[in-house]
Amino acid sequence: MEDQPPAKRQAGLGSGYSRASGGTVVLPGSPLPERAPQENSRDKVSSQAQELGLVTSNNRELHLAMPFEDQQIYPPEANPAPALVMGTPAEADSGAGTYNQPFVRDQTAQAELMERLSVFRKRVKSLAAANKAKPDMVVNKQMKHLLPPRSHGHVPGTAPGDVFYGKGELAITGVHSNISGGIDCLGSMPAYAIVLSGGYKDDDDFGKNFQYSGMGGRDADGNLYKDQEWTRGNLCLRANAESKAPVRVIRAKLDPETKKPVHTYDGLWRVKKAEHVAGIDKYLVCRFEMEAVEGHSTVSAAVTYRCLKGTLQKKRLASDNAADDKPVPKKRKVPTNAKRQGMLMADISGGLEPHPIPVINDRDSTGPPQITYTRHSQFGSKEAVSIHAAALEAFTTRQSCGRKMSKALGLDAPFYNGAGCLRHIEYSGIYECGESCKAKACKVNRVVSNGINLPLEVFNTGAKRGWGLRCQSDIRLGAFICEYAGVILTDAVAGKLQQQGQDAFLFNMDHFLLCHKKISPEDPPEDRLKLPPLPFKTPAGASSSITVDIPVAIPEAVPEQAAEPAISLKASAAAPQPQQDANPSAHVEAGAAICCDLETSASDTVPSEGVDTEGLKSKPEACIKPSAAEQTRPAGSGVLDVATSDALRLSACPKPAWKLQPSLTSPLHRQDSVRLETAKAEASHASAASLDRPALLPAEVADQAHHIGLPLSLQQDHLPPAQSRRGSPEPSSASMETESNIKIRIGMDVDSPQLAICNSGTAAPAATPGMDRSSCDGCHIHKDGPATSSMDIDLGQPAAGSAAAADAHSHERYEASKSPGSADALAADSNGRQTEMSLAAVDGSAVAAAAADTSGSAGSPDGSNALAADASPHKDEGFLVVDARTTGNVGRFLNHKCEPNCSLAIVQTPGEGTACSSSMCYRIGIFAHTYIPAMQELTYDYGYEVQGRGMTCHCGTKGCRKSLL
Numbered sequence: 001m002e003d004q005p006p007a008k009r010q011a012g013l014g015s016g017y018s019r020a021s022g023g024t025v026v027l028p029g030s031p032l033p034e035r036a037p038q039e040n041s042r043d044k045v046s047s048q049a050q051e052l053g054l055v056t057s058n059n060r061e062l063h064l065a066m067p068f069e070d071q072q073i074y075p076p077e078a079n080p081a082p083a084l085v086m087g088t089p090a091e092a093d094s095g096a097g098t099y100n101q102p103f104v105r106d107q108t109a110q111a112e113l114m115e116r117l118s119v120f121r122k123r124v125k126s127l128a129a130a131n132k133a134k135p136d137m138v139v140n141k142q143m144k145h146l147l148p149p150r151s152h153g154h155v156p157g158t159a160p161g162d163v164f165y166g167k168g169e170l171a172i173t174g175v176h177s178n179i180s181g182g183i184d185c186l187g188s189m190p191a192y193a194i195v196l197s198g199g200y201k202d203d204d205d206f207g208k209n210f211q212y213s214g215m216g217g218r219d220a221d222g223n224l225y226k227d228q229e230w231t232r233g234n235l236c237l238r239a240n241a242e243s244k245a246p247v248r249v250i251r252a253k254l255d256p257e258t259k260k261p262v263h264t265y266d267g268l269w270r271v272k273k274a275e276h277v278a279g280i281d282k283y284l285v286c287r288f289e290m291e292a293v294e295g296h297s298t299v300s301a302a303v304t305y306r307c308l309k310g311t312l313q314k315k316r317l318a319s320d321n322a323a324d325d326k327p328v329p330k331k332r333k334v335p336t337n338a339k340r341q342g343m344l345m346a347d348i349s350g351g352l353e354p355h356p357i358p359v360i361n362d363r364d365s366t367g368p369p370q371i372t373y374t375r376h377s378q379f380g381s382k383e384a385v386s387i388h389a390a391a392l393e394a395f396t397t398r399q400s401c402g403r404k405m406s407k408a409l410g411l412d413a414p415f416y417n418g419a420g421c422l423r424h425i426e427y428s429g430i431y432e433c434g435e436s437c438k439a440k441a442c443k444v445n446r447v448v449s450n451g452i453n454l455p456l457e458v459f460n461t462g463a464k465r466g467w468g469l470r471c472q473s474d475i476r477l478g479a480f481i482c483e484y485a486g487v488i489l490t491d492a493v494a495g496k497l498q499q500q501g502q503d504a505f506l507f508n509m510d511h512f513l514l515c516h517k518k519i520s521p522e523d524p525p526e527d528r529l530k531l532p533p534l535p536f537k538t539p540a541g542a543s544s545s546i547t548v549d550i551p552v553a554i555p556e557a558v559p560e561q562a563a564e565p566a567i568s569l570k571a572s573a574a575a576p577q578p579q580q581d582a583n584p585s586a587h588v589e590a591g592a593a594i595c596c597d598l599e600t601s602a603s604d605t606v607p608s609e610g611v612d613t614e615g616l617k618s619k620p621e622a623c624i625k626p627s628a629a630e631q632t633r634p635a636g637s638g639v640l641d642v643a644t645s646d647a648l649r650l651s652a653c654p655k656p657a658w659k660l661q662p663s664l665t666s667p668l669h670r671q672d673s674v675r676l677e678t679a680k681a682e683a684s685h686a687s688a689a690s691l692d693r694p695a696l697l698p699a700e701v702a703d704q705a706h707h708i709g710l711p712l713s714l715q716q717d718h719l720p721p722a723q724s725r726r727g728s729p730e731p732s733s734a735s736m737e738t739e740s741n742i743k744i745r746i747g748m749d750v751d752s753p754q755l756a757i758c759n760s761g762t763a764a765p766a767a768t769p770g771m772d773r774s775s776c777d778g779c780h781i782h783k784d785g786p787a788t789s790s791m792d793i794d795l796g797q798p799a800a801g802s803a804a805a806a807d808a809h810s811h812e813r814y815e816a817s818k819s820p821g822s823a824d825a826l827a828a829d830s831n832g833r834q835t836e837m838s839l840a841a842v843d844g845s846a847v848a849a850a851a852a853d854t855s856g857s858a859g860s861p862d863g864s865n866a867l868a869a870d871a872s873p874h875k876d877e878g879f880l881v882v883d884a885r886t887t888g889n890v891g892r893f894l895n896h897k898c899e900p901n902c903s904l905a906i907v908q909t910p911g912e913g914t915a916c917s918s919s920m921c922y923r924i925g926i927f928a929h930t931y932i933p934a935m936q937e938l939t940y941d942y943g944y945e946v947q948g949r950g951m952t953c954h955c956g957t958k959g960c961r962k963s964l965l
């Protein structure tokens with residue numbers, strides 16, 4: 001290497017040049033850049049060029065484009081630096097070199113190189129004009145004999161920052177001789193050059209250093225399907241690490257205008273570390289940590305990251321944002337020219353998501369869906385904000401660190417594995433960490449917070465489900481898909497939308513409970529859903545509830561004149577009660593049963609306390625019958641003072657289909673009350689016949705209630721065939737009553753209520769007027785035993801033909817609420833069109849108000865007849881609903897399938913980057929609960945398991961329930 005002043009850098013010229021970021025791109029077939037003749041090499045070059053016909057008409061030689069005019073690593077011209085020193089002979093043999101001197105380009109060699117490149121370009125151009133396939137490969141083969149021998153270090157004549165168009169040009173100049181592979185090497189010698197294209201998941205580019213994954217074991221999409229081995233290129237690169245021989249690095253990126261790859265020679269780099277580690281695809285990867293050789297390298301792509309894909313791009317963007325102190329990724333430039341067939345929009349997110357989300361319709365002429373895209377939910381009202389804030393505050397153990405929080409709650413954290421996938425897909429409550437958590441383990445606990453990381457696309461399903469969502473790549477089990485974002489509304493506002501039939505895009509925030517795998521109550525507790533407690537405790541004045549739609553099994557058809565269903569209460573387990581709880585005037589011994597037989601007739605008068613409680617005390621092992629006066633009311637009701645120990649059983653009478661099996665760990669107190677209400681509604685034959693959908697059985701109701709914090713258990717005694725989980729009820733005759741709706745409200749002043757409540761579901765045999773209680777097999781009352789609680793029993797039955805009766809023909813609403821101050825209440829009632837279970841945190845008065853509210857006009861002041869005439873939709877000011885009708889994200893495009901591939905979880909994340917006014921935020925996360933191959937529609941179970949307004953399900957799965965709300 002001789003001492004030479006650095007060459008004057010020259011920008012690309014001419015009409016055939018397009019600018020790539022930071023440099024000049026020389027395109028094949030374009031006029032080559034011209035420059036003024038140079039004294040030192042022109043004659044020689046010109047004669048050769050003349051020979052080859054590679055000189056311009058004005059006798060000028062051709063040159064490589066010389067980008068990076070603002071290049072820092074070159075010494076200023078005024079102060080020429082010594083030439084490159086290749087180190088000691090030994091080092092030179094190994095290719096190591098010291099590279100301790102600044103770089104200087106060899107101009108003579110540059111001219112020779114340029115000449116060769118010119119020939120190459122000309123030939124490629126002519127072959128391309130003749131439509132020859134892969135002209136660069138062909139010409140490369142033809143000119144192979146002109147290639148210099150492979151060597152380490154800079155190829156004489158090149159300089160960091162030089163731009164080449166295609167691997168053919170890299171090969172013909174000797175910068176990277178392997179025209180098809182990423183690693184240029186021979187045998188087991190240290191590698192000469194690598195191309196960093198950013199196409200592999202395990203690559204990661206941080207500019208001045210990067211991580212390079214080895215060769216082999218990949219399928220056509222770049223996914224690993226087997227372990228990489230220390231052979232061929234991997235072995236050679238490891239030799240670089242051992243010998244310190246530098247590697248030429250070429251970064252590939254797409255030219256933004258031509259969309260064709262542009263290769264930039266980024267100079268010399270060393271392999272700092274070579275290791276065999278588990279990659280993202282779980283197979284072993286040969287991974288190389290690369291670092292730049294100071295003064296001999298540049299970072300051409302660091303400013304654009306266009307060569308990076310997927311997680312790499314996201315990581316780069318994330319680190320960029322962190323550096324810029326911006327919480328959300330930079331807005332991307334949305335590509336405008338759609339290439340894919342049927343692509344209606346290149347990116348429905350308008351650049352807000354890290355990946356473009358195209359809208360594809362290759363089936364018909366339907367236009368793209370019109371929505372205002374939002375990455376995160378926004379609050380629709382101040383009320384929604386305060387309910388949300390109250391729910392958050394309710395977590396007294398709330399800590400800013402999601403990991404600490406989950407520990408405090410005894411949850412099975414960490415929630416995510418190293419690849420950001422849920423460790424258990426049945427998680428339903430997840431606490432993520434924020435930016436303030438600095439621990440390494442906290443950093444992986446930010447999956448929903450980090451946002452969408454999959455190449456999703458909206459597409460026309462063409463299967464009567466409208467638009468749907470799918471992913472262009474395979475999705476791993478437990479991977480986060482997206483959140484369900486929209487405008488957060490209060491239950492009250494959502495109820496109105498629901499009344500107007502505008503509920504297709506409403507998502508109840510506690511709906512997730514139904515979207516999870518249901519586990520039998522017989523399963524041991526440890527196998528059940530791993531749920532965190534939900535916000536029961538609410539600051540005074542605030543109100544929050546969790547609402548779940550729960551359909552209930554439709555009982556057998558009932559003759560029209562059938563009257564009263566019966567309910568029996570039975571204390572089934574004996575255990576000593578604390579003496580202070582004993583009530584000498586009214587108690588029932590543990591193991592006793594209470595049978596309530598209340599006759600009903602049409603009347604608007606609904607006494608709330610009509611049961612002869614004295615009779616209960618004095619007539620053990622007898623059924624209670626209402627007084628003659630009470631028989632005129634439409635629904636029986638009453639209060640029973642019941643002694644119970646640590647278990648209480650409520651069973652249908654006379655032939656129970658389901659039993660209530662509360663297993664109280666704490667004794668009930670005297671002021672506790674259990675209210676049972678039942679109502680029958682008359683339905684037309686048509687309605688009954690249309691009940692083609694099985695309902696959620698009470699066991700599931702209780703099971704789910706258990707999982708949201710009221711641990712319930714149920715026993716199924718006799719399940720009528722008509723009520724099987726997936727079966728359909730028997731159609732009734734025209735004059736039949738089709739169901740019995742039962743409202744149950746249980747209040748307890750205990751800290752850990754454990755109650756099981758179940759709809760008896762046996763209206764037919766129980767609802768015969770004047771039924772002899774002797775048919776109440778096994779119903780008996782014991783007088784003895786401590787009285788520790790009281791029960792209100794309401795058996796409500798709306799008048800035949802009333803609006804309530806007409807509307808409440810197929811659904812029941814279950815509501816569980818707990819007041820912070822006094823009583824926990826669990827109630828089930830009929831609410832007409834909607835069947836719901838809600839877990840509400842309200843103050844004491846709100847409980848009463850809610851009860852009165854749901855009771856409709858026939859409700860008594862104390863709400864005891866809450867069920868009877870209620871035909872209105874959900875009226876409680878409960879929890880929150882996400883409305884994605886017009887404002888939302890891709891979550892709104894996931895359709896329902898009865899056998900879905902995704903499930904949902906409530907995720908509490910830091911409020912950073914969201915519209916949350918508080919520091920934390922509830923979000924609905926959608927996760928893959930199975931491995932999902934690319935392009936398969938992403939779906940979840942909407943959870944509507946009872947027939948609603950008759951929308952037919954078109955999910956097409958084997959287990960389709962045929963209907964969705």
Ligand SMILES: C[S@@+](CC[C@H](N)C(=O)[O-])C[C@H]1O[C@@H](n2cnc3c(N)ncnc32)[C@H](O)[C@@H]1O
Nearest residue numbers: 465466467504892893894895896952953954955
């Ligand atoms: C949350 S949106 C899903 C996106 C919707 N497909 C679209 O085109 O925008 C819910 C609506 O999609 C339709 N849908 C979803 N799953 C369905 C299914 N399995 N069968 C029939 N329609 C379905 C229904 O119209 C439903 O009200």
